[in-house]
Amino acid sequence: MAMYSAEGEVVGSTTRRRMRAEGLWHAASAILVRSGDRVYVHRRTDDKDVFPGMHDCWAGGVVAAGETPWDCAERELAEELGITGVPLVPLFTASADVDGTRIHLFAHEVWWDGDIVLQESEIAWGGWMTFAELRSKLADPSWPFVPDGRIAIEEFFRRELDR
Template structure:
């Protein structure tokens, strides 16, 4: 049983918790996170989800992601998900998410991190991940078109590639 803290619309903890899978109380939300690891060549590390996953089975996805559990900060949840899914340790204690995307029952903090990782050093969470590889923007868009990638908006994929080295909405290069 996975417990989540709930938040109000201003992202302030309500003091309540809920069980993953239960109906959301009116006006309460939960936090999820995504970590997108980029290498120095500008490729992103993507993972191939297990065919037994309940959501988007057997599709490629961003580096790592999931829900914050009770007591997690956004950074702690991102660190935990990255380590659980791929065996990658990273310290995000002083890092802010590049993006926060609101969805029906919560908000999703997206971290864009540059870190070269040797694929041979990855340790897959057996229930979640079957493979991982580095991919370019074009390769991901090709997978999206072939319906082999989680169906994110193409504009979102472009945005994470364009925003990976800076915060904000104005291009600084």
């Protein structure tokens, strides 16, 4: 996987194991799938190594060594949700340190009304929610939601919906 500096520059590559063990900076692409006033939300499988069984509204994953965040976004969107051939729209980049996980999130959105095919090894459930429903769920501290996904959706609300 690509290793990043705290400033967001690629500085080398490392293994996922080392990145997690040492809390190294890395990058991930995050893609918000939208349809009208709805967003696609999913629950991670219970055997994921990070945040198992938690909900998220971003498809995506870690940027591989030699891969750009854009290429990662296209790859992850196809792998996780079966969505291809749709234009990605860049939204923002956010950096976070969540319990020693240091990450630069490259956020994008896509508009999609077609079929969604879940990657069963990573996603246990998925469905559409309005942004109001998602906000209501996020207000409940007992609803298990991925911490970096929460940071990204709150940034999205601040930038895009709360203007």
